[in-house]
Each structure stands twice: as C-alpha cells, then as structure tokens.
Amino acid sequence: MTTLATTFTGLEFVNPFVLASAPPTESKRKILKAFEAGWGGVVTKTIGLHPVENVAGPKTIYQRVSEEKPYVSRMKRPDTASHSSWNWELISDQPLEQWLPDLREIKATYPDRMLIASIMAGADGEDEMNNWRKLATACVDVGCDALELNLSCPHMDRKDMGANIANDEDVIRSILKAVTSVVDVPIWVKLTPATSTMVEAAGAAYDAGAACVSLCNTFPSLPLMDPETLKFEVEVDGLVTSGGLGGLAILHQSLQRVSDISRAHPDQAISGIGGIKGFREAFNFIVHGAGNLQVCTAAMEEKGSGGVGVKLIQELTQDLSDYMERKGHTSIEDFRGIARSRIVEHAQVRRKSDDYNGGYDMAS
Numbered sequence: 001m002t003t004l005a006t007t008f009t010g011l012e013f014v015n016p017f018v019l020a021s022a023p024p025t026e027s028k029r030k031i032l033k034a035f036e037a038g039w040g041g042v043v044t045k046t047i048g049l050h051p052v053e054n055v056a057g058p059k060t061i062y063q064r065v066s067e068e069k070p071y072v073s074r075m076k077r078p079d080t081a082s083h084s085s086w087n088w089e090l091i092s093d094q095p096l097e098q099w100l101p102d103l104r105e106i107k108a109t110y111p112d113r114m115l116i117a118s119i120m121a122g123a124d125g126e127d128e129m130n131n132w133r134k135l136a137t138a139c140v141d142v143g144c145d146a147l148e149l150n151l152s153c154p155h156m157d158r159k160d161m162g163a164n165i166a167n168d169e170d171v172i173r174s175i176l177k178a179v180t181s182v183v184d185v186p187i188w189v190k191l192t193p194a195t196s197t198m199v200e201a202a203g204a205a206y207d208a209g210a211a212c213v214s215l216c217n218t219f220p221s222l223p224l225m226d227p228e229t230l231k232f233e234v235e236v237d238g239l240v241t242s243g244g245l246g247g248l249a250i251l252h253q254s255l256q257r258v259s260d261i262s263r264a265h266p267d268q269a270i271s272g273i274g275g276i277k278g279f280r281e282a283f284n285f286i287v288h289g290a291g292n293l294q295v296c297t298a299a300m301e302e303k304g305s306g307g308v309g310v311k312l313i314q315e316l317t318q319d320l321s322d323y324m325e326r327k328g329h330t331s332i333e334d335f336r337g338i339a340r341s342r343i344v345e346h347a348q349v350r351r352k353s354d355d356y357n358g359g360y361d362m363a364s
Helices: 028-037 096-109 126-141 169-180 198-207 248-264 279-287 297-301 310-327
Strands: 006-008 011-013 017-019 041-043 060-065 081-087 114-120 146-151 187-191 212-215 219-221 243-246 269-273 292-295
Touching (some): 011 114, 017 310, 028 041, 028 310, 060 297, 081 248, 126 146, 146 169, 169 187, 169 198, 187 198, 198 248, 248 269, 248 279, 279 292, 279 310, 292 297, 297 310
Parallel strands (some): 017 041, 017 292, 041 114, 146 187, 269 292
Antiparallel strands (some): 006 011, 060 081, 081 243, 219 243
16 A cells, blocks of 8 residues: 655654755744645754844845746746745744744644754854754754754854854764754754765764754855846845755755765665755655655745645645556655666766776776
C-alpha cells in the first residue's frame, strides 16, 4: 500500500514536504495556514537573540525570463516564467518571548505535524554558546519536535554567525555540543552552499550529533543592474549588498551538493532544499539521497495563498502519490538514493577510446 508518510530523523511526517525557514514561516498565522493546507512540517523563520532590523526597502524580489527577451529581470513582461528569487532579508525580528506562546499554540493545534524551530546565535565565546542553549531549551520546552541550527544565512555582518562559520568544523562541533547538552530532540544543521568544504562540514556535524544536514540555503549573490538607469533592481539609496539567490535557478547546484554529501555519508539524513517547484524537482532530491524536502520560493510566488503554497502542497502530494502508485512503490524509501551509484569520476564515463586516464599519464 502506497503511503506518503515518512519517518525522518525519528519523527513521523504525514508527508515529506516541509516549508523552509523563510517568510512563509514567519508567523503563527502563516504556519497555521500552512498546516491547514497540508504541509507535513515547517521550519520556522530563524529565531535569535541579537538585534534585527531589515533594510528600508524591498526585502525579496522575483526574477523572471521570457523566450522573446531571454534576459533575467524582475521587470514585469508578458509570457514570462519564474527564474529565481533574490532576498537580503534577515532572520525573524519577532522576539523569542513572542515566538514561544505561538509555537505552543501551533503544536497544540496540529499535534500530528512536525514543528521545527530554526535558531541562530553567534560563536564568539561562552556567552554565545549560552544563547544557543537558551534558544534550544525554550523552543523544545514549548513543544517543538526538532531544531534546525542556522549556520547558513548569507546576510550576516557578524563574522561569528551564519554562513561565515559554516565551514569551521571546530565551531560546528562546539555549537552542537552546546545544544545537545540541553535538549534531546533531533538536531538539523543547515549549511551554506558557499564553501568548498561542505562535505567535511557535514561530516563534522554528523559526528557531533546532528541528526540531519539541511541544504542548500540560498546562494550568495548580487542583484542585476539595469543598463539604462544604472540602478540595481533592488537597492536602498543606490546601495546594495550580498543577498541570497533561490528558486529554480539554484536547483542543479543544490542537487550537486546533496549528491556530494549523500555519497560521502550514505547512512546519514539529508533535508533537501533549493528549487523545488513541483514533483519532478522533489523526485530528483529524493533519488540523490534526500529523505525530506523543504520548499520556499515556489510557495511564496503562489498567488492567492498568502505565501504558503496552498495549491502547491496539494499538487506535490498528489503527484508524488500518483507516481508511487504507478510505479508500485510503497514509500519514498523504495527509490531514495538510487542515483548515487551512477555519479562517478569524470574518467569513468565512457570515452571514444581507452586512452584517457583522467588527465594522468597512463604509464604512471
């Protein structure tokens, strides 16, 4: 019998689809609406203790492309298709004290849905480790099923936060030690794709007690400048800084990173993020090893849903169910990771002759 229910990091999900930590999960109202629509879980917008104030202008833009004028732009044009989102939004500006009763109410209202709290603190000294402990304890005490540690935000000026520390294995171990010392729930670690040592960082997280690695967060990037006006497509007083690129534009790069970690750590859990707009994208994350699927841009773009993807979750679950029934699968575990063995070194792909040895001298 086909079922969309999954067990992931020891938690029972009614389906594998989760709203990622972002504007769709920024408030109690949105999260309750998401669960009503059918999402299996949510990761809250990241909760922190440090001061947060967003830019005095647009925080997120959506970029589109058309066949007639095939350039990427937020400019509204007829017959365009979604290309990506770009944002320079910071973590939640809602204080912990406001989040806690909201989280308790959400979990009480939907006890069968998984509520994962995203949290962030710094890494500079014991005071910051205590901040991780405070955030973790508070969120778990009000009923959160798991925690996702934000080691991936690309928008932080502080060098001891977010993506700035995601490739520091000692810091990763220290933060996990602090958090696991005070709570006993699955700990997910969200990593940035902006590092060449992601596989090693994931290994450090798993070794230090992480139940899961979540990736990819948005890719550090810059918005486009209009050649006529010389203005960036999003700016404040003519200035811009690095933001995060998401949506379909990062799908293939995200799959590469999920594949890299899944092949290096095949027995470990991965929550896949980055460009899921429908069943086909979700399927590809699963076959590369992801057992859980997080969605953001596609939900935000859906008109009339309040930014939580009401129609999207219905389509995702229906299309996945139809596929599994058609193929005779009882769960996503039947095909999870099946692509791993077919990802090989470049020299292992058949050549026109037998003389190629990956760039090495055949005699050596």
